[in-house]
Structures are given as C-alpha cells and as structure tokens.
Amino acid sequence: xxxxxxxxxxxxxxxxxxxxxxxxxxxxxxxxxxxxxxxxxxxxxxxxxxxxxxxxxxxxxxxxxxxxxxxxxxxxxxxxxxxxxxxxxxxxxxxxxxxxxxxxxxxxxxxxxxxxxxxxxxxxxxxxxxxxxxxxxxxxxxxxxxxxxxxxxxxxxxxxxxxxxxxxxxxxxxxxxxxxxxxxxxxxxxxxxxxxxxxxxxxxxxxxxxxxxxx
Numbered sequence: 001x002x003x004x005x006x007x008x009x010x011x012x013x014x015x016x017x018x019x020x021x022x023x024x025x026x027x028x029x030x031x032x033x034x035x036x037x038x039x040x041x042x043x044x045x046x047x048x049x050x051x052x053x054x055x056x057x058x059x060x061x062x063x064x065x066x067x068x069x070x071x072x073x074x075x076x077x078x079x080x081x082x083x084x085x086x087x088x089x090x091x092x093x094x095x096x097x098x099x100x101x102x103x104x105x106x107x108x109x110x111x112x113x114x115x116x117x118x119x120x121x122x123x124x125x126x127x128x129x130x131x132x133x134x135x136x137x138x139x140x141x142x143x144x145x146x147x148x149x150x151x152x153x154x155x156x157x158x159x160x161x162x163x164x165x166x167x168x169x170x171x172x173x174x175x176x177x178x179x180x181x182x183x184x185x186x187x188x189x190x191x192x193x194x195x196x197x198x199x200x201x202x203x204x205x206x207x208x209x210x211x212x213x214x215x
Contacts, residue, residue: 020041031192035199036207038162041157046210049151051121052158053214059146060129063208064120070113071208077106078201085194089187097177103197106165109203114160118153159204168199169193 024032052058084099130146139145143153155188173193 019099025188027188027192028195031195035196038199039203042207043161045151045155045158046207049155049210049214051148052151056131057146058131059148060132061121061126061149062172063140063211063215064117066113066120066206070110070117071205073106073110073113076199077103077110078198080106081194081197085187085190088190093177099171100174100177104167104170107170107197109165111160111167112158114163121152130174148215155207156211159200159207163200163204166193166197169196185197 068211080099080103084096084103087093087096087099121141123140127138128135141149141152143150145156170193173190
C-alpha cells in the first residue's frame, strides 16, 4: 500500500508539473491579447480601405522606393532577433549583444526610411490617376488629399507608431544586455519583446503588399 501510494504521489506530481508547463506566462498572455486587438484594428482599417476604393474618386499613386528598402530592413531585423534570442538561451552573451544591437539599428533604419518615404510623397508630385483615368496634372500625395492618400497615411502612420514602441522595447533590451548589474538570465522578457517585434514586422510586410496590390 505504501509503494502504491508513493507511485500515485509521483504520478500526481508529474501531472501537475506537466499542467504547469502548459500554462502560458501572464505577461505573454497579455501580449497575445494586445496583438489580437491590434490585428483586428488593422484588419478593420484595410477593410475600410477596400470599401472606400470600390466607390468613385479614388486616386492611384506609386509608393516611394524608401518603403521597399524599409521592408528589407524590417525583415532582416526579424532574422537577427530570432538569432539573438537563440544566442541568449544558449548563454552566448557576446553574440547576443551583437545581434540585439544590429536588430535595434535595423529598427531605427526602418523608421528613418519610413520618414524618407513619407517626405517623398509629400514633396514630389506624381501624375494624377483617378479611377483608371490619367489626368494631365500632377500633385503630391498628402494626408489631407484624396481618400486613398488619407488611408495610406493613417494606416502606415499608425503602424509606424506601433513600430516606435517596438524600438523602445529593443532599446531597453539593448541597455540590459550591456548592463553589468543585470545577472539574471530569464528569457521571458526577451521573448515578449521578440514576439511583439515579429508581429509589427509581419504586419508591415502585410500592409506593404496590400498597398502594392491596391496602388
């Protein structure tokens, strides 16, 4: 009977341990809730874009080259982030510091290229095409212009604001990586930052392809 009880206790402990491992970290859970909310918000915006496009008076224009380069930068930043998390978990701290530094730099480059793209739209006129008809006049692309222009600035600008939050999170991770006072090797915070960063990266790729397909 004693042995049986011991076995039962052992099995019970293992079951609880397995159950605890399946539980998601509270902060990670909150992050996924936030990501879900943001995804729904952008889905609503792009849906509104398509509904308004189906109506008349819709201007078509070319996206600036800077947006292409910013997309390359953001994809590379996700790659370096993945490698950085892997290095951290393997306790390869010098490699982790290099990779997180590169990720932060690429995030900043993304923001600068986005600014350059918006600046180009605002200051370089493009020939006006309305509903497939090319007019004999040119105009810049502005937030207070045609509805298609307003949608671009609102959606891309809102994403850039979320991206800025990601850059701030990366900056905090960067400072902690080089801080001599921090000796804790818990990957939870890094994983949360990485999850958010990958989300905003994927979101931009989706938006960029969406704008290309509709412009």
